[in-house]
Amino acid sequence: MLKENQLRKVAASRPQMNLAHRPAPIPGSFGVMERIGSQMKFGRNQEIFGENEPAEYVYKVVKGAVRTYKILCDGRRQIGAFYLPGDIFGLEIGKDHQVSAEAINDAVVLVIRRSAVVSLAERDCRAARELWIFTGRELHRVQEHMMLLVKSAQQRVACFLLEMSERLATTDAVELPMSRQDIGDYLGLTIETVSRTMTQLVSNHAIGLSTSRHIVLRNRKALRELNS
Amino acid sequence: MLKENQLRKVAASRPQMNLAHRPAPIPGSFGVMERIGSQMKFGRNQEIFGENEPAEYVYKVVKGAVRTYKILCDGRRQIGAFYLPGDIFGLEIGKDHQVSAEAINDAVVLVIRRSAVVSLAERDCRAARELWIFTGRELHRVQEHMMLLVKSAQQRVACFLLEMSERLATTDAVELPMSRQDIGDYLGLTIETVSRTMTQLVSNHAIGLSTSRHIVLRNRKALRELNS
DNA sequence: CGGCGGCTTGATCGGTCTCAAGTACGGTGG
């Protein structure tokens, strides 16, 4: 697991910013981002920023998916969050990033200077309030994630699938952008346990698996009731 | 564990606010709290607010200690944080509290109307910024707490002791305000595992235990190196 | 002194991890 990650890191190189290109506004919070931000592309597993690096920019996913993570002392990787199109990430209160961020697959990300956001908030109370609300939502998300980590493997996987379904599916079918390794590192489980648990859910008729990443939620109620 | 908690709850009754008493300012963030807040006392295990109740107030510990928690579907209790003198808690972005809060021991808490804080932030960008920074610190704290929950029992307990020592000790001796049950519910471990782990740390000469709550950090380096 | 709550210790159980092997799938080259 460590080796895989290390390899990824070596492969990742810093991209040039395409500052010339001013994209059209996209709906969502931080309206300012769309006006003064610029777009960047990142390849699969490419690093977007690293832990402890200066937090110079704020990011918004346009296309693709992004993971943030920390590496533990024993080499394990704990994924802090998955960010999907429309999600903002990388906004820090302090000087440096608390986590690393990588593209999960080929991704397009809108980038804006943090200083622009912060200085706007110093003049405009409504912008400041938006910052506060954004960070509050992150806080809520991390609290929920923390609650996941003290549950059983079945409960964790079920919650994960329900969350992903809500975030990126309109029907009962979900196309997961991330690998079993990513899911395991998000849930604090091994890939084997994630895989076995998925298999159990299939035999319980709670989900269907056509390919390993294409999942059909056959019985949402059963999934929810695992966390009764 | 559930029973114990239920009993506590039954025992707890809603206190009257002492709105007449205006305490003298106390140093710390949210300077406004000391000017327009009022003090309340809570007995051991008394509820301060409950999950899903309207978040009408923001709180600051003056004396004693407070825990916030959620009850899981299987009856376990997950403690989200311990708040010690000087700490602010209960500030929500949304309408309702996301967690419950109880006094761990007899505690004095400064209370201020949330609406006063929020409306101030609407006029004063610096106040808005303070709110943002406070929530950002909470976010950072929860992220660290989440990282704890994927570590081994020894690592969790060692981290916990180091954290408590930094927060409430000036020397190597720490007087813990909370029970083994509280520690277990904070670390996602049972009381038995917490107790056994403490015993191990004693035999490793990493800590000393005169009473169960009076702990001496004999070898901080060893504790830190458990998380190498 | 007795009783009770909080803590410790012991024995056993069970869920998840580890290590190892096997399988499915997508891409690449013949």
Add this chain to the structure above:
DNA sequence: CCACCGTACTTGAGACCGATCAAGCCGCCG
């Protein structure tokens, strides 16, 4: 079009860590 390869995923057997169940201890207070 198929053979081959590498990567991702699944499945199995056994080990291990922490949970559970049960008993005993300590300190405090009536």
